[in-house]
Amino acid sequence: MMSLSPSIGGIGSPYPWLSRELKSEERGLYLIHLLLTCANHVASGSLENANTTLEQISQLASPDGDTMQRIAAYFTEALADRILKTWPGLHRALNSTRIIMLSEEIMVQKYFFELFPFLKVAYILTNQAIVESMEGEKMVHIIDLNAAEPAQWIALLQVLSARPEGPPHLRITGIHQQKEVLDQMAHKLSEEAEKLDIPFQFNPVVSKLENLDFDKLRVKTGEALAISSILQLHSLLALDDESSSSRRKTPLLSRNSNGLHLQKVMLMNQSSSLGDLLEKDMVNGYTPSPDSTSSSSPASSNASLNVESFLNALWSLSPKVMARRFLQSYGCEGYKMREENGCVAICWQDRSLFSTTAWRARK
Missing domain, CATH: 3.40.50 (Rossmann fold)
Known part of the structure; x- marks a missing residue:
């Protein structure tokens, strides 16, 4: 398990990545770990810890960076929004003028x-x-x-x-x-x-x-x-x-x-x-x-x-065969289908993303 203790980046530093430049892969691993940690804090209602973790993520994430940085930036926004919903009045006030164009x-x-x-x-x-x-x-x-x-x-x-x-x-x-x-x-x-x-x-x-x-x-x-x-x-x-x-x-x-x-x-x-x-x-x-x-x-x-x-x-054979053929012809080997308890799960590699x-x- 990757350690995020302050000692990594020098004495007293809560952000080990500030003391040196990280390679893209290493930064991505930090972001994944931090996002998982933050999600667990949000789910358990530990808002102070979630806030601290969001601050750490913000040092690494960027909407204009590499793939993992961009993904982390959007997840950070979603997690922060979830925290704000703990205070409905504040959440509504901050989002009252946010208008998404239909186009x-x-x-x-x-x-x-x-x-x-x-x-x-x-x-x-x-x-x-x-x-x-x-x-x-x-x-x-x-x-x-x-x-x-x-x-x-x-x-x-x-x-x-x-x-x-x-x-x-x-x-x-x-x-x-x-x-x-x-x-x-x-x-x-x-x-x-x-x-x-x-x-x-x-x-x-x-x-x-x-x-x-x-x-x-x-x-x-x-x-x-x-x-x-x-x-x-x-x-x-x-x-x-x-x-x-x-x-x-x-x-x-x-x-x-x-x-x-x-x-x-x-x-x-x-x-x-x-x-x-x-x-x-x-x-x-x-x-x-x-x-x-x-x-x-x-x-x-x-x-x-x-x-x-x-x-x-239960799904009959015909729709499953048609869907599987489509995935096989999609041109990307990472997409898969699997059946479990009456569901047809659409997966990326071995992780189920959507279920039907x-x-x-x-x-």
Whole structure:
């Protein structure tokens, strides 16, 4: 284990790297160790130690430096933001005038989609699961909890257009905070559907997920329903006990008792929570068993009822084969897939970064 004691950099020095110039690899090792230490301090609530470690990291990190320096700079900002949330008033005040331009947000999402395979793999798995579960259905309704990227549904339209029995009437409800994003989505999907001669409707819902009004989803009895959640589950799981106890149970995750023909719920989320930042593999975190949920929440709680309303639907062979072939053709050997407890985990080397699961409602 690397020592960070003051004696390394001379008597009384808390920063051993100030006494000499570090090579890139050595500096990177220091940064990794410091980030792990800081994340543990933040997770345990040791804010004074976290503050000291952040000060040490700031001596080495740089948004204009090498790869590890840039990564550390962004992680430092995220860790500091997490600490500030301990004082909600201070956090809101400091962020009240921080405005992210819509064009910047769209550009970042576009780069993430184009440069990394994670979303593409999730789209392949999700679309194939939808196609299989909707076989023979004439009215299909998909609710997208993060309608930011039209590529997934354009690909689905193309697959549905080739169904032997003909395409269904497809309705997609897209949820996003920005109306402009939904407008772009509606235009691109409607254009593709018209080109493929598929009966199609797009229902835009401008809302934060936690403030979602169920009535705006326009769910109808008799239509086959699927819900897609890509990198959105954390926004519900991250709510603290006080706020979650005052919220009404999210209808999308409640027991399927309203005559809805809910076929599938597809989830993709990061495999680690911020509390386990940089260190712990949490592939099992989104496939809880009844034993694991009962130990952390009463049987009558909303969280327990929500989980018990669904059964894990194991991925069939076809979507897994398609996703694995895509990764193999991606041109980078570091990306891998593995299955564990009903999840398909998307990994870099042996570390799980994202996990995808499919769920079906209990009858």
